[in-house]
Ligand SMILES: Nc1ncnc2c1ncn2[C@@H]1O[C@H](COP(=O)(O)OP(=O)(O)OP(=O)(O)O)[C@@H](O)[C@H]1O
């Protein structure tokens with residue numbers, strides 16, 4: 001539904017006279033793919049380029065290079081063709097709704113008139129605008145606030161108006177830049193629920209920017225990590241949790257805890273679906289007659305599915321634990337060795353795609369790449 005290829009944005013600042021000023025590369029070749037109907041979260045530190053990305057996706061900002069395709073239309077091709085193309089771009093943009101951190105409501109207009117604003121610009125009749133605005137107010141749970149002014153609303157209510165306004169033109173795509181950052185945790189949850197409901201009910205594709213992992217956990221199907229203008233990790237949340245060394249997975253489920261001393265093997269284990277509710281660790285302990293120390297653990301629900309991570313320590317070096325680790329993988333768990341130099345050179349094969357552990361001399365399927 002949204003695809004960017006090689007999206008690059010360079011801001012040139014302080015250019016005057018003969019001075020060339022200096023350049024800031026906010027986006028550095030971003031390839032993004034958001035599937036129809038999914039909620040896709042982009043996370044990253046301040047200055048990573050998240051807002052630049054979203055502003056380039058709806059061409060509020062003209063990319064320096066690369067393409068943006070939304071719902072089959074190459075917006076970047078429309079952008080540079082003079083005034084007529086400008087009109088086409090405006091039309092294409094009307095299928096993209098945008099929600100802002102600070103709501104961007106007009107204080108001089110009532111709630112209903114704020115929602116009608118984009119429809120006025122699109123030239124809809126008064127009657128049609130009114131009907132649509134009331135319908136949207138109902139959808140966002142503010143049917144009784146039509147005649148009220150923004151100043152009389154709470155932050156959460158203002159954001160509901162912002163969302164209703166973004167939906168006015170029946171967009172296929174909703175872009176959201178830190179829509180919940182100015183809200184308290186409980187209001188954040190209610191706004192996220194609203195976005196999720198809208199996503200499901202209307203089949204709307206949502207691309208949201210956030211720096212809160214809670215947002216990703218609560219509503220995102222997929223996520224990407226942005227660093228220095230690049231996407232460094234990307235995938236469905238389930239996939240990301242399965243990638244050894246994934247920084248996003250670690251942020252979503254931080255598990256810490258130091259080993260009890262030299263000689264043990266410390267392993268991070270990720271549980272999904274079924275495996276999250278089976279007594280795998282006690283089975284492991286009984287089957288191989290080993291004592292397992294649990295150094296840290298986190299359990300949570302992602303997209304309604306239980307997922308967990310645990311850091312455990314097995315006695316003895318990695319080489320002695322290849323078989324028990326293979327057992328964990330056969331149980332459908334993802335495992336990653338923590339700070340164990342030998343692991344970099346030894347394979348613990350994935351039972352699905354490769355030979356079972358212990359019966360292979362293939363190069364490392366489980367590497368220390370990215371491990372802390
Ligand atoms: N209009 C602009 N002119 C010049 N530089 C800009 C402009 N907008 C952003 N930048 C620079 O581009 C980089 C990326 O900024 P951007 O706003 O996209 O980051 P962000 O990830 O949204 O950060 P935050 O989490 O703080 O909102 C930063 O170095 C920023 O200073």
Ligand SMILES: [Mg+2]
Pocket residue numbers: 050051052
């Ligand atoms: Mg930003």
